[in-house]
Amino acid sequence: MIKKRILAAGLSALALTSPAYADDVVSVPGDKLLLTNGVTTIEGTSGGGMVTWATIAGRETDRGIGVSTHVTVIELPDYGWESHGLSVGIANRIELSYARQNFDTRNVGAALGIGQNYKLNQDVYGAKLRLFGDLVYGNPLLPQVSVGLEYKHNLDRPIALAVGAANSEGTDFTLSATKLFLARSLLVDTTLRLTKANQNGLLGFGNAADAGYSLQFEGSLGYQLSRRAVIGGEFRTKPDNLGLGEKNWFDLFGAYALTDNVTLTAAYVDLGSIATFNDQRGAFLSAQLAF
Amino acid sequence: MFVLTAAAIVALIGQQAPAQGVDWDKQFGVQEKVRDPKTGEFPVDPYTQSNANAGATPVKGESLARQFGGQPGIRRLAERTVELSEADPRIAAIFVSHDMVRLKRTLFEQFCYLLNAGCNYTGRDMKTAHAQMGLRKADLNALVENLQKAMREQKVPFAAQNRLLAKLAPMSKDVITR
Numbered sequence: 001m002i003k004k005r006i007l008a009a010g011l012s013a014l015a016l017t018s019p020a021y022a023d024d025v026v027s028v029p030g031d032k033l034l035l036t037n038g039v040t041t042i043e044g045t046s047g048g049g050m051v052t053w054a055t056i057a058g059r060e061t062d063r064g065i066g067v068s069t070h071v072t073v074i075e076l077p078d079y080g081w082e083s084h085g086l087s088v089g090i091a092n093r094i095e096l097s098y099a100r101q102n103f104d105t106r107n108v109g110a111a112l113g114i115g116q117n118y119k120l121n122q123d124v125y126g127a128k129l130r131l132f133g134d135l136v137y138g139n140p141l142l143p144q145v146s147v148g149l150e151y152k153h154n155l156d157r158p159i160a161l162a163v164g165a166a167n168s169e170g171t172d173f174t175l176s177a178t179k180l181f182l183a184r185s186l187l188v189d190t191t192l193r194l195t196k197a198n199q200n201g202l203l204g205f206g207n208a209a210d211a212g213y214s215l216q217f218e219g220s221l222g223y224q225l226s227r228r229a230v231i232g233g234e235f236r237t238k239p240d241n242l243g244l245g246e247k248n249w250f251d252l253f254g255a256y257a258l259t260d261n262v263t264l265t266a267a268y269v270d271l272g273s274i275a276t277f278n279d280q281r282g283a284f285l286s287a288q289l290a291f
Numbered sequence: 292m293f294v295l296t297a298a299a300i301v302a303l304i305g306q307q308a309p310a311q312g313v314d315w316d317k318q319f320g321v322q323e324k325v326r327d328p329k330t331g332e333f334p335v336d337p338y339t340q341s342n343a344n345a346g347a348t349p350v351k352g353e354s355l356a357r358q359f360g361g362q363p364g365i366r367r368l369a370e371r372t373v374e375l376s377e378a379d380p381r382i383a384a385i386f387v388s389h390d391m392v393r394l395k396r397t398l399f400e401q402f403c404y405l406l407n408a409g410c411n412y413t414g415r416d417m418k419t420a421h422a423q424m425g426l427r428k429a430d431l432n433a434l435v436e437n438l439q440k441a442m443r444e445q446k447v448p449f450a451a452q453n454r455l456l457a458k459l460a461p462m463s464k465d466v467i468t469r
Contacts, residue, residue, distance in 0.1 A: 031428070031429035031432055031433075032432065033432050033435060033436070061427070061428045061429045061432065062427065062428055062429070063427065063429070134463070136460055137428070137431070137460050137461070137463035137464075137467075138460075138461060138463055138464055139461060139464075140457065140460065140461055181457075182453045182454070182456045182457035182460055183453065183454055183457035184453075185449070185450050185453045224449070224453065225449065226449050227439060227443075227449070
């Protein structure tokens with residue numbers, strides 16, 4: 001009898017871990033279609049891993065308030081990245097987000113004289129407003145369009161100023177258009193970003209010569225393999241205000257909705273040169289829990 | 292006052308029972324709807340039938356229809372989608388008092404027409420058909436999930452699933468009314 005029970009428990013545990021039974025996993029119902037809330041970017045907004053989309057965080061639609069949390073780690077040859085945060089999506093109209101970024105300089109910290117494993121930290125507060133359109137429904141050629149702002153507060157002002165930045169805080173403005181082209185199972189995002197940020201703001205904003213805002217471009221392409229799985233790539237241009245050879249960013253990603261609420265994203269990222277240390281290519285891993 | 296109340300009670304108790312065999316439907320002018328013995332559907336008010344009512348144009352070629360298992364596969368899909376939705380607590384109430392026999396047929400015809408599997412759509416247009424339902428986007432999402440589940444059960448390839456959804460998704464403007 002007891003043996004039977006253990007066997008049954010073992011079998012059900014097996015069922016829970018097998019993707020084929022993913023639909024049977026107990027989940028908190030949300031109104032959005034799976035994955036249409038996107039995953040979480042390094043800035044805490046909903047989007048791809050790196051590019052802010054027009055999507056609104058959380059799994060609720062026009063009558064609900066959704067919540068989303070995430071943790072992201074990036075492992076690079078010379079640096080380590082960890083970020084985490086919380087976002088709220090109100091009526092699929094407004095997104096409010098917070099993310100904390102911790103950038104470990106490891107041996108570079110010692111080489112630059114700021115200390116071994118010195119961590120650069122930054123808070124990012126985001127607000128996004130969906131203007132019009134729908135990611136999935138409506139006119140198939142009319143994308144979902146959102147405007148957003150990201151107020152970035154670098155917590156290491158002396159270092160930002162020492163590398164030549166004009167400021168340790170700044171605000172990015174984004175305009176995103178995102179559409180799922182169902183006939184091709186293809187998700188396309190294009191985003192324009194006005195920014196002064198050096199390396200996302202981790203090296204401050206602008207430069208001593210008072211470089212102002214510059215217009216940068218971001219794009220994502222995603223192919224839906226199944227209701228739960230997407231693969232794709234992203235691209236993001238960046239200014240080089242500090243003359244340190246800051247490069248554009250690229251990634252190739254795969255995202256999988258483990259359950260209706262948990263999404264895992266893995267990516268190969270190419271972050272180019274960071275503080276003169278070239279070829280920062282590595283692995284990106286992110287987990288999102290959304291309701 | 293007391294006397295009046297007592298008299299009223301006596302009058303109420305003492306009144307005659309209603310006559311047996313009265314056709315109350317007739318008395319109140321209620322017409323009972325009777326299912327058509329051949330189709331099993333309730334009669335509907337007349338409207339102009341046209342494939343334009345299907346809300347989109349069919350896909351090109353016949354490969355997609357094959358991926359859906361032709362007309363038999365599409366019929367199973369439409370019926371299964373309706374059954375799943377009737378049993379779905381999120382949207383089951385929407386289908387109460389609707390003619391499910393007719394819905395299964397018209398949904399089959401619509402899918403069959405859009406997938407270019409050789410049918411004509413004889414149902415009403417999307418706006419008229421959904422006018423009084425008060426549907427929200429969340430309801431539509433629930434229906435899409437049920438359709439996706441039915442397509443998975445019938446082993447329709449995912450890219451083919453999305454091609455059908457691509458035909459249906461733009462109809463949201465006529466379906467979502469609040």
